[in-house]
Amino acid sequence: MGWFSKLLVPDREKSKVPQGLWEKCPGCQRVIYKKDLEKNLWVCAQCGYHFKISARDRIDSLVEPGSFKEMNSNIGSLDPLEFTDTEKYCDRYKKARDKSKMNDACLTGTAMLGKNKAAIAVMDFFFMGGSMGAALGEKITLMTEFATENRLPLIIVSTSGGARMQEGIFSLMQMAKTSAALARHAKAGLMFISVLVDPTTGGVTASYSMLGDIIIAEPNALICFAGPRVIEQTIRQKLPEGFQRSEFLLKHGIIDMVVPRSEMHDKLEFILDFINSGERAVE
Amino acid sequence: MGWFSKLLVPDREKSKVPQGLWEKCPGCQRVIYKKDLEKNLWVCAQCGYHFKISARDRIDSLVEPGSFKEMNSNIGSLDPLEFTDTEKYCDRYKKARDKSKMNDACLTGTAMLGKNKAAIAVMDFFFMGGSMGAALGEKITLMTEFATENRLPLIIVSTSGGARMQEGIFSLMQMAKTSAALARHAKAGLMFISVLVDPTTGGVTASYSMLGDIIIAEPNALICFAGPRVIEQTIRQKLPEGFQRSEFLLKHGIIDMVVPRSEMHDKLEFILDFINSGERAVE
Amino acid sequence: MTETLQANLISLEEKLNEIDSQISKFKQISADEGIKLNEVVEILERRKLQLLDELDAWQKTLIARHKDRPLACDYINGIFTNFTPMCGDRHIMDDHAIVAGMAYLEGRPVVIVAQDKGRTTEEKVLRNFGMPHPEGYRKALRVMKFAEKFNRPIITFIDTPGAYPGIEAEERGQALAIAENLREMSQLAVPIIAVVIGEGGSGGALALSIADRILMLKYSIYSVISPEGCASILFRDAGKAPLAAAALKLTADDLYGFAIIDQIINEPAGGSHRDPKSTIENVKAALISNLDDLCRVDKNELLNGRYKKFRNMGVFCSFDN
């Protein structure tokens, strides 16, 4: 866990070669007019490459316009370990907050999908690689508990480089905390849809991300527990083509479906409709 | 299912070469004095080969002497299909009854193991290859229901060539019936120990035999759904050494333990003690 | 060998086709010439029905396995709307021998679990000729538990030669996977309807058939063992499959007579492949009416009913020893 925050620098920054109005597609190397990309939900019209997007852009693409009501936005992490590596964690964290105008790596709240109200949490890879610290864990847990109390379905969109190592054991324990909250949500007979986008790795994968009644991934997303480099180092072997990508996981029975970004809203709405519609067969 | 009743003729009959007082061991080919074999629970002292034994001998080897109280002994099968192959089913069945002094391929009742009362069903491979017809299914089901009602642990010793084809669909439905009865037993929080002896195949394997809280096999027993010949015919490949034997299943995580006949009573008693002993931790 | 036995069905089909073409020829003449040939047509129609009445168990077996017979996916596409597949056993693989997911049946949200043999060669390989691995049964169970959690009725389509007999399948607990399905389905607190649409092959079929209602297409079969398997074991000659088919009493009529199944769904003369559309309509109507019945039943009653249904299967006696 956590191995990834070094390895995966957000693509959009890496590929900022043509500054300003243009963006280079890491899938097909074409240079694309940014406005076109934005209109296309940051998916390359040529090759279908799904760019990483911010939590705010993601929410816009997923729920009914204006329906998102944010909750617990002011929760942020502390630095209980007083952790320093090449930089102090508290400084690094402050920079991330300043740059993102977010307090941590996810937004949570309620929103509508069609006629269905849902609790929703959306992670943001641009905020410290979507790493899971105590603030993120707390927000996911609060949202899950809110969903349980209000008998709402829950949607979590995950993207993460893994644990936030700078919070040490507190980071690890967020896996336990969120999973326990989801156990209660499930026990109440409520629906949890887990949406996985590129990349979802480490501790986030090994906790709430994999606990959906339905698990959906965007195409070609890297989804794993241990990252490819760690595995290569361990087994000293080249990894198979497509290893740990969405389609690979689908084939191996781990996820339910691969859904492109443009169809994600409709798919989620369909599932919520299916669960909420009509009278239930037997009461 | 059922493929086996042809393939597996009871060993003891096959190996009756040295008539009368002596028996040839199919494991090491040694000729053994029958009385010694009997004293050793029909296990070869040289190579550990486990001879097939009758349900009555098995019960003697498993429970406290004299504690077995048989139930439902008079249940037998009918011939609803009026089935005839090379012989009429009703004739074949009558012969099996006459020869075995049993009414079908298992004995059921209650017995003591140490201080623990248990419901017990023991199959007999010598009765039409331990094939599962309506009588067998009914007896297993009755015993399971009795265990549920009386809050008793249940032990089933399985050995079977599979379905009793001559009873057609009624044979198949015994899988459903016994499994449903076990579902209720399990839901009541009661213990079911499944003991598998050579051979356990087909429909019996694919129903109650595999539903134990603990699954124990005698050494080197053939345990499978589809028999080796069927598989060889399908894949046209030689099967690996030890395939579908107890130790193979242990390695593949399907069963809990391999226990020789001489230790089976003690192991069962241990498990029942473990479940019944002391006060339960949380009530 | 199956090929020579198949000749049986081919000659039947040829006869049917011949009669059909004669009927339409006479009808044409009747129309063109203004001559009344009704009587001739009637005689031919009667002959056709007679031929079909005489279908024996083996011929029905061949129809049940007919290469053009509608498959589960044909029923799914023809009957339901918005079918949305759910994949995977959450462990090893997505077994394509099992097709499962959410859908609507005339507006009713239902969960479907089906066996599909595949039509084209490619599909057949993908779907392993409708023979599930243990992962297929576990996928099915996962999806059925999903249905239970969200209180959606379950509809299963049965069409399999049987669970796959292979090394990996045995290694990964084929028997156990089937057994667990039997146990768990008996306790699922939602209505379950199983429809045998082709071949109900042994434990591999049963593992999706612990239902409140078991429906069977007129020319489908459901058996403890294939006629070929039975023939080679009990008759010591696989060529005696037709004899074994008769002895096993595996037709819808037989099983309805034994009260093992609840309803026979009609097929067009000669089999559903001769008119898939009408068969699909028949299945749809049967599903709707059974589902509406079952949805009126209270949960405990439903589970008790299902228990009793299977509890009572089996004919036995009491000897006075």
Added chain:
Amino acid sequence: MTETLQANLISLEEKLNEIDSQISKFKQISADEGIKLNEVVEILERRKLQLLDELDAWQKTLIARHKDRPLACDYINGIFTNFTPMCGDRHIMDDHAIVAGMAYLEGRPVVIVAQDKGRTTEEKVLRNFGMPHPEGYRKALRVMKFAEKFNRPIITFIDTPGAYPGIEAEERGQALAIAENLREMSQLAVPIIAVVIGEGGSGGALALSIADRILMLKYSIYSVISPEGCASILFRDAGKAPLAAAALKLTADDLYGFAIIDQIINEPAGGSHRDPKSTIENVKAALISNLDDLCRVDKNELLNGRYKKFRNMGVFCSFDN
């Protein structure tokens, strides 16, 4: 690289051994010659404790991984009677990285689930150096559900570098297996005690540690990532593992201070490998007293307590944006 870092521990052990041999030499002289050397011995003992007090996080890490450190099986054999292993995940394999089964703790029936790294080379390979595959976690969960069904408390022993990072492990849902354990353990209606006896490596350790009481041996570690991994990612130099070990705050003392663990179990000076028997006795005593406490708690209270315990883990703040 780890070898040069290990030198650190070896020199410590040499020093300790030297002091020990001096102590016994002086004791011998004292006995033989009738001279009172108590003061000298005392000084040496104090020096020894001082050395150990100064142990840093990295040295403790090395002790936690010490080749002679008692393993789960040593605790199982030393503490319990009649240990009877249960094998298999009922699907793929019996993962020997996980040892599980029934046993008695001074007459109390309990269920044990443990990670064991293996002692000999053969054992290490068999047990995959204590790194479970998904099947290991599923085996653990199966056995824990068995414990719940029969109302037996669960005791887990934690000692793993982490869940195995391999191709098959990823293919078969390593992440999912861990996640399911986290979710299910939070709901198991029996007392659970986890004892970290060596290396508590990340999610692979957490997956057996959702317990009502988490105990840690004095020189064991429990961390979100190995010091080496952290060093190579955050410090950009795997050689800085000692620095990372300190930064991660992974010692029993640290975690007790953070209220992540409930109790530190004492080890002899220098580590449990220097006196396994006394350590095993300490663990046994701690297990008995915690178990007796937990068995007095009502089931709902137990589950609510467990939920709150993990619910409250994490330090965060509220910004006024």
